[in-house]
Amino acid sequence: MEDCLFCKIIAGEIPSTKVYENDKVYAFRDIAPAAPEHVVIVPKAHICCANKITSENSSCVADIFEAIPEIAKTVGVAEDGYRIVNNCGKNGGQTVMHLHFHLLGGSSGGKMY
Numbered sequence: 695m696e697d698c699l700f701c702k703i704i705a706g707e708i709p710s711t712k713v714y715e716n717d718k719v720y721a722f723r724d725i726a727p728a729a730p731e732h733v734v735i736v737p738k739a740h741i742c743c744a745n746k747i748t749s750e751n752s753s754c755v756a757d758i759f760e761a762i763p764e765i766a767k768t769v770g771v772a773e774d775g776y777r778i779v780n781n782c783g784k785n786g787g788q789t790v791m792h793l794h795f796h797l798l799g800g801s802s803g804g805k806m807y
């Protein structure tokens with residue numbers, strides 16, 4: 695999709711520090727980390743946000759969660775644990791309108807709820 699930052703990152707048009715890639719999923723280090731280990735995990739298909747997940751495209755969420763254990767292992771947080779966050783829309787604090795999950799680890803973030 696034109697003018698989507700994460701689509702450009704997936705296409706290699708904008709540089710990123712890749713952590714993991716398969717045919718459906720791409721993961722890279724967040725440019726402004728909110729935790730010692732902060733990875734952004736995206737489906738390669740453009741879906742704007744959680745509001746647009748349907749029975750037709752929801753397999754991308756499974757693809758991401760199937761990749762998470764390996765991503766966590768790669769960045770060294772699998773054993774101590776981590777948080778997975780999705781921000782949706784304005785009130786959710788979403789700033790890039792391409793569905794993504796944050797993996798946050800490397801320190802105890804405490805509970806958010």
Ligand code: AMP
Pocket residue numbers: 699708710722723724725726727734780781787788789790791
């Ligand atoms: P959100 O605010 O949930 O939409 O998350 C978007 C995330 O993308 C933020 O944590 C940003 O720091 C991150 N981000 C924005 N631009 C880049 C970039 N060029 N490379 C890596 N991460 C980025």
Ligand code: ZN
Pocket residue numbers: 695698699700701702739740741791792
């Ligand atoms: Zn996109």
